[in-house]
Amino acid sequence: MEKVVEMQNIRKTFLHTIANNNINFDICKGEVVTLLGENGAGKTTLMKILYGMYSMDSGEIYVKGKKVDIKSPKDAISLGIGMVHQHFTLVKSFSVTENVILGLPPSKGIEIDLESAKKDLISLSKKYGLEVNPDAKIWQLSVGEKQRVEIIKALYRNIDVLILDEPTAVLTPQEAENLFDTLRLLIKEGKSIVFISHKLGEVMEISDRIVILRNGALTGEKNKKDTTKKELARLMVGREVLEIIEKEEIPERGEPLLVAQNLHALNDKGIEALRGISFEVRSGEILGIAGVSGNGQRELENILCGVRENTDGRIIFKGKEITGKKPKEIINLGIGRIPEDRMEEGLILDLPVFENLIVESYDKRPLSSGILINYSSVKEFAERIVKEYDVKTPSIYTTTRTLSGGNLQKVILGRVLSRNPEFIIASQPIRGLDVGAAEYIHTKLLSARANGVGVLLISEDLDEILMLSDRVLVMYEGEIMGILDRKDITIEELGLMMTGTRMGGLHESN
Amino acid sequence: MNLISFKLEKRTPPPWWFRILMPIMAVIISLAISSIFLLILRKNPFTAFYYLFYGGLGTKFAFLEMLVKATPLILTGIAVSVAFLAKYWNIGAEGQLYAGALLATWVGIQNFNLSPVFYVLLVIVAGFVGGGVWSFIPAYLKAKFKVDDVVTTLLMNYIMIYFVSAILTGPWRNPVSMWPESVNIAENARLIQLVPRSRVHIGFLIAVAVVFVVYFIVKKTKLGFEIRATGSNPKAANFLGINTLKTIIIASVLSGGIAGLAGVSEVAGVHYHLIHNLSPGYGYSGIVIAMLGGLNPFGVLFAALYFSVIITGAQMMSRSVGIPPYIADVIQGITLIVMLAMLLLFEYKISIRRGK
Numbered sequence: 001m002e003k004v005v006e007m008q009n010i011r012k013t014f015l016h017t018i019a020n021n022n023i024n025f026d027i028c029k030g031e032v033v034t035l036l037g038e039n040g041a042g043k044t045t046l047m048k049i050l051y052g053m054y055s056m057d058s059g060e061i062y063v064k065g066k067k068v069d070i071k072s073p074k075d076a077i078s079l080g081i082g083m084v085h086q087h088f089t090l091v092k093s094f095s096v097t098e099n100v101i102l103g104l105p106p107s108k109g110i111e112i113d114l115e116s117a118k119k120d121l122i123s124l125s126k127k128y129g130l131e132v133n134p135d136a137k138i139w140q141l142s143v144g145e146k147q148r149v150e151i152i153k154a155l156y157r158n159i160d161v162l163i164l165d166e167p168t169a170v171l172t173p174q175e176a177e178n179l180f181d182t183l184r185l186l187i188k189e190g191k192s193i194v195f196i197s198h199k200l201g202e203v204m205e206i207s208d209r210i211v212i213l214r215n216g217a218l219t220g221e222k223n224k225k226d227t228t229k230k231e232l233a234r235l236m237v238g239r240e241v242l243e244i245i246e247k248e249e250i251p252e253r254g255e256p257l258l259v260a261q262n263l264h265a266l267n268d269k270g271i272e273a274l275r276g277i278s279f280e281v282r283s284g285e286i287l288g289i290a291g292v293s294g295n296g297q298r299e300l301e302n303i304l305c306g307v308r309e310n311t312d313g314r315i316i317f318k319g320k321e322i323t324g325k326k327p328k329e330i331i332n333l334g335i336g337r338i339p340e341d342r343m344e345e346g347l348i349l350d351l352p353v354f355e356n357l358i359v360e361s362y363d364k365r366p367l368s369s370g371i372l373i374n375y376s377s378v379k380e381f382a383e384r385i386v387k388e389y390d391v392k393t394p395s396i397y398t399t400t401r402t403l404s405g406g407n408l409q410k411v412i413l414g415r416v417l418s419r420n421p422e423f424i425i426a427s428q429p430i431r432g433l434d435v436g437a438a439e440y441i442h443t444k445l446l447s448a449r450a451n452g453v454g455v456l457l458i459s460e461d462l463d464e465i466l467m468l469s470d471r472v473l474v475m476y477e478g479e480i481m482g483i484l485d486r487k488d489i490t491i492e493e494l495g496l497m498m499t500g501t502r503m504g505g506l507h508e509s510n
Numbered sequence: 511m512n513l514i515s516f517k518l519e520k521r522t523p524p525p526w527w528f529r530i531l532m533p534i535m536a537v538i539i540s541l542a543i544s545s546i547f548l549l550i551l552r553k554n555p556f557t558a559f560y561y562l563f564y565g566g567l568g569t570k571f572a573f574l575e576m577l578v579k580a581t582p583l584i585l586t587g588i589a590v591s592v593a594f595l596a597k598y599w600n601i602g603a604e605g606q607l608y609a610g611a612l613l614a615t616w617v618g619i620q621n622f623n624l625s626p627v628f629y630v631l632l633v634i635v636a637g638f639v640g641g642g643v644w645s646f647i648p649a650y651l652k653a654k655f656k657v658d659d660v661v662t663t664l665l666m667n668y669i670m671i672y673f674v675s676a677i678l679t680g681p682w683r684n685p686v687s688m689w690p691e692s693v694n695i696a697e698n699a700r701l702i703q704l705v706p707r708s709r710v711h712i713g714f715l716i717a718v719a720v721v722f723v724v725y726f727i728v729k730k731t732k733l734g735f736e737i738r739a740t741g742s743n744p745k746a747a748n749f750l751g752i753n754t755l756k757t758i759i760i761a762s763v764l765s766g767g768i769a770g771l772a773g774v775s776e777v778a779g780v781h782y783h784l785i786h787n788l789s790p791g792y793g794y795s796g797i798v799i800a801m802l803g804g805l806n807p808f809g810v811l812f813a814a815l816y817f818s819v820i821i822t823g824a825q826m827m828s829r830s831v832g833i834p835p836y837i838a839d840v841i842q843g844i845t846l847i848v849m850l851a852m853l854l855l856f857e858y859k860i861s862i863r864r865g866k
Contacts, residue, residue, distance in 0.1 A: 307749055328751035337749075345749040350742040359739060359750045363732060371731045 001028040003065075004161055004192050005050065005081070010059035012045055019045040020056070021216045027161055032183060032193040034203050036236055037213035038406075038434025043196045044086075046213070047163045051083040052076040074103075082154030083163040088146050092139040096132055097121055100153045124155055128182045144175040151182070162186065163194040168202055172292045172498075173462075180206050198236070198434060200229045201463075212236055233435060256280040257318060257423050257454040258304075258335075264312035265299045273299040274310070275478040281423070286445070286455040288469030290462060291498055296478035297458045298340065301427045304456070305337045306330045307345075317423065331360050336421030338412055340428045340458070346412045347400055354382035354396035357415050381418075389414035390440070406437025413444055424448060427458040442468060462494065474498055532852050533802050533809065537816065540845040547840055551833050558831045562838075565826025566819030572826070574708040578780065580818035582607070582789065584717040585772035586796025587803060587810040588724050589641075593765035595728065595805050597741040598649065598758050602663030603769040604793025605670035606641035610770020611777045612674055613640030615784040618695025618777065626698040633699050633778050634716070634771065641770020642763040644670060649762035653755035667793070675786045682784070692784040701779035711779035718811070720768060725807040727764075737761050769793060795821075798846040801853070817842065 005027040012020040019042045027033055035043040048054045050061065052070040061068055063079045070076050073083070090099050101117045118134045125132055130148040138146065147167060154162055164183075168176040183193050183206060197203050203210060204224065212220040212235040220235040259280040267273035273296045281287045289297055302308030304315065306327040315323045317333060330337070339345040347356050358367055358378055366377040382396040391410045393403055400411065409429065416424065426445060430438035445468060449455055459465050465472055472489060474481040474497040482503025484493070497503055545555035566576050586603045593600035600606075614637035622629055648662035678690040685693075701711040728734040736757045739747040748754045776788050799817055803809030824838035 305749065326751075326753075327749055328753070331751045339749065344743065345746050348739050348742045348746045348750070351739060355735065355739070359747075359752070362735060368732055371733065373730060373732055373735060375730070 001031065003027070004029050004063065006062040007046070007050060008060045008062070010046060010049060010061075011057045012042075012049060012054060013057055018216045020049070022059070023213070023216075023218050025211060025218075027192045027194060028209075029160075029192055030187050030190045031208040032187055032195055032206050034195045034197060034207040034210045035213060036197060036200075036203055036210050036232060038198060038236060038436065041213040041236075041434075042216040043213055044165055047083060047165065047194060047196060050076065050081060051163060077154075077157050077159065080158065080160035081163070082157060082159035082161070084147065084150040084154060084165065084167060086165045088150055090138045090146060090149060093137060095135055095137055096141075096149050096152075097134045099138060099149060100134075100156050104157070120156065121152060124152055128155065128185050129178060130182055144171050147171070147179070155186075159191070161192045161194065163196070165196045166198075167195070168197070168199065176202065200232055203232065204229060236435060255283060257283045258456070259316040260304075260313065261316070262313040263300065263303060263310050263315070265296075265303055265308060265310045267296075267299055272311075273478050274303075276313070277475070277478070277480060278313075279473055279480070279483065281454040281456050283422070283454045284449055284452045285470045286449050286457055286468050288465040288472045289456065289458040289475055290465045290472050290494065291460070291475035291481075293460045295475045297427070297460075297475060299478075300475075301340060301425060301458055304330075304335075304425050305339060331419070334419070334422040336416035336419060336424040338409075338416055338424065338426040338429050340431070342405075342408055342412065347408060349399075349401040351400060352397045353386065353391070353393050353400050353403070353411060354378060356400050356411050357382045357385050357396075357418075360415055361419060385414040385418050389417075389444075406433045406440075409433060409437060409441060413441060417444060417448065421448075421453060423454045423456075425456045425458070428460065429457070430459075430461065430464060438464075474503075528856070529804060532856060533804060533813065533849065536802060536845060536849040536852050540841060540848045543844050543848070544837065544841045547837065548833065553831050553833055558827055558833065558837075561827040561830040562823040563819060564823065565830075566821075566823030571708070572822060574705055574710045576815070576818045576822045577714050578709045578711075579822050580815050581711075581714045581717045581775045581779065582772035582792040583795055583799055583814040583818055583821075584714075584811055585720060585775065586769055586792045587799030587814045588717075588720055588796075588807060589765045589767075589769035589772070590796040590800035591803065591805040591807070591810050592724060592728075592737070592768065593645075593762055594800055595741045596737045596758055596761035597744065598652070598762050598765070599660045600645065600663050600762060600765050601660055601797065602645060602648065602666050602766070602793070603772075603796045604789060604791065605663075605667035606644045606766040606769035607773040607776075607789050607793050608670045608674050609644035609766075609773070610637035610639075610641035611773030611784055611788055612670075612677070613637060613770070614774045615692050615695060615777050618699040619693055621696045622699075624698065626700075626702075629696065629699045630701060630778070633695070634774055637770040637774030637777075638767035639770070641773065642767035645762045645766020645769070646759065649759045652762075653759055671786075674784065674788075678784065678786050684783070690786055694782045695778060699778060700782055701775070709780060711775070713775035713779040716771070717775070720771065721807045721811045724768070728807065733757075733760065769796070772796075790821075795842060798842050798849075801846060801849050 003026050007023065007025040010020050010023045010025070023046060025046060035046065037043050045054060049056045050070065052072045052075050061070060068079060070079065091102065094102070097114055097118045100121055101112070121134050124130070130152055132145050132148045132152065138149070141149065151162070167179060171179060187193060195206060207224050210222045210224060210227065210232060211218065212232065214236060222232065261278050263274050263277040264272065265274040277296070277300060279287060289300070291297060299308060303310045306325055306329070309324060314321055317335065322330065322333065343349060348359065358381065362368055362373060366374060367381060368374055379396065386393060386396055389410045391414060392407050400408065403411070424445070429441050429445070433441065445455055457465065457468055466486070466489065469486050471483055471485055473483045474494065476498060481497040481501065484503070541559060548555040548558050565572055567573055586607060589603050589606070590600060614633045617633050617636040624632065644666065648657070648659055648666055651657040651662055652659045675690070678692065682692045684691050701713045704710045704712055704714065728737065736752050739752050740754045740757045744754045772792055773788065777784055781788065795817055799810055799813040803813035820838050820841055824835040827833065827837070828835040
């Protein structure tokens with residue numbers, strides 16, 4: 001097949017780490033090529049080099065057979081290469097049309113011709129199924145719509161190669177399907193897609209060819225039809241990944257540990273985000289909260305963690321009301337919290353690893369006595385946790401910010417589990433983590449469950465929910481669509497509930 | 511296109527020696543930039559800087575006088591850095607210095623029949639309380655109502671400075687001299703001289719002791735950890751169970767109290783009475799010193815000594831070379847800007863790329 005882009009011997013280092021170690025990567029005309037790898041494998045770095053955002057240390061890039069020197073995204077775009085980042089680059093207060101033409105020279109002399117741009121935009125969006133209102137302001141759009149604007153923005157610049165950096169991470173399953181339809185239309189037209197992902201399911205669905213990176217090096221290249229998920233997983237993490245974690249059956253569920261009654265709450269914009277959520281979690285049970293993100297899960301997590309006040313309802317833990325308690329009180333009651341927002345809530349990134357490990361228990365003996373922190377106990381404690389939870393860090397004194405995503409989560413996990421909690425709230429515990437780290441986190445949550453810990457698992461990742469939960473609660477627009485036993489669940493049912501169909505039968509009584 | 515493009519990239523934390531090297535580089539660069547102003551005045555910068563440092567360090571008298579000026583600078587520098595560590599932007603050390611001086615003077619002019627040790631201790635406590643209370647007000651407003659700390663602490667300076675002026679021209683006016691100054695504080699309430707026939711007083715040792723105490727608090731205590739955690743990321747610290755509002759209030763009271771001690775040093779150690787121009791901006795210099803010292807107590811100590819040399823030497827430079835002494839303020843200002851720019855480099859690196 002005709003090669004559109006050839007990247008040869010690309011090398012890029014960041015201070016002490018080799019992000020790309022002499023990588024060869026080609027993009028052919030009319031194909032979807034996936035860059036598969038764990039977090040930190042060097043996928044995004046490689047594509048940012050192609051898109052002119054990073055400069056490479058050495059290597060050569062050819063576009064349509066001609067050697068090129070890409071110094072900026074502008075250069076990349078003029079060569080027909082476009083990229084949609086994980087974090088969007090849109091001007092919030094501008095309309096969709098304005099964002100699409102931003103940075104392009106005006107079409108009529110010095111005047112900006114918004115009307116004709118709008119027409120082009122509408123025809124593009126019709127052609128590729130990228131539905132979006134050209135007059136809407138960006139801040140009014142959902143995440144999925146913003147992504148469509150980014151794609152239109154790239155297509156408007158007549159690109160031949162479209163790079164998508166983990167595009168489905170922010171999408172609902174339906175939106176992801178729509179995106180894949182769009183991608184299929186694009187390759188039919190002879191455009192090429194680079195798809196960055198570490199979700200094997202979608203990789204197998206959309207790719208023609210899969211290039212696997214591990215620790216900055218190329219470890220494999222497979223055509224989809226010649227490979228299997230298992231093989232890809234092995235190439236990605238360097239070993240076989242257990243697809244299904246064997247779960248011990250807990251014969252009898254224990255006492256209700258945590259009971260939520262009729263919880264109501266407002267979101268940050270003052271709109272009611274929780275409208276009467278009630279559930280109970282028993283000891284030795286994992287209750288999964290499924291749902292597309294933004295349906296009140298975040299607010300529920302906040303309330304249970306003590307950082308948001310509910311407007312109505314009660315929370316009862318071990319028979320005692322704990323509504324409105326502060327984080328410290330909740331921690332001391334034996335509730336472990338693994339928050340969705342690792343970077344801004346779960347960790348203080350500019351402090352060293354050991355201080356993040358003690359931040360929930362530094363005021364207890366033996367870590368401190370009186371007003372003093374006992375640094376010899378702290379060191380011992382931190383080194384034990386780092387070892388026990390396999391946190392990969394040069395030392396316990398390393399600034400936490402420098403750790404990779406999986407290791408950041410292990411720091412949180414170690415901190416939470418070292419307190420022997422009776423109940424754990426885990427929100428999106430494996431989001432953005434590589435397969436190995438995700439599996440590790442899951443194993444730990446399951447062994448906590450086996451020890452009689454109650455777990456509330458909030459996740460958008462259906463595989464995760466189905467793999468771990470004993471019961472599943474589906475939330476939609478702040479309400480419960482249904483609570484089901486794991487063994488009674490069908491994917492179709494779950495999909496319907498997530499999109500707002502209330503379940504009949506068993507759980508409709510309240 | 512022959513363009514050179516600059517980019518800021520977040521860098522991995524630089525090694526420890528870079529943290530020490532950075533303020534030294536900031537000092538050198540700021541002196542280099544200041545030379546431009548001297549050249550505009552058609553003066554030789556090397557001669558000027560020679561007299562600047564000679565005037566601040568060269569003679570025994572200069573050296574002792576430098577220590578006198580360093581005392582309040584160490585205290586305000588430490589005061590500001592304690593608040594800044596908690597990301598509480600206390601720009602109000604100047605007002606807190608005056609608040610401390612006011613209360614210390616009030617205690618000092620009561621002529622209590624106490625042994626000097628106890629009386630001096632009482633004056634010190636009064637100064638700490640005065641500064642602490644004055645700092646508590648904006649901190650409480652920040653914690654309770656999210657009122658911007660930069661604005662309130664800054665404006666509180668003017669309230670206190672003019673309040674002191676009002677008191678000195680009113681009820682506290684010296685009945686003998688009729689100057690707007692308080693009567694002298696009791697002999698047994700004064701900070702004793704360290705060196706005979708000089709103005710160096712025991713306050714300098716107290717300031718150095720404060721450096722050690724604050725270092726201990728920041729590095730070894732629960733409070734210090736809470737302050738650093740809150741300062742690094744208040745949202746995360748709050749989530750993780752630290753009472754960030756309480757921490758901010760404690761840090762600000764500690765900060766204000768230490769600034770108040772600078773007022774004690776000037777009233778009980780230098781002037782023995784309260785005057786309305788007690789401080790030539792020690793509180794504001796404290797901000798520069800705290801930044802130059804990297805918010806590290808020992809860094810602050812050295813930065814304060816450096817600034818004291820410049821402030822003390824400015825007179826000699828002015829007389830010997832024939833330039834205004836305000837060049838010392840210019841150097842201070844430039845040092846702050848250079849240091850802030852270097853802190854940016856500390857967290858980010860600039861990658862430069864040239865077009866062909």
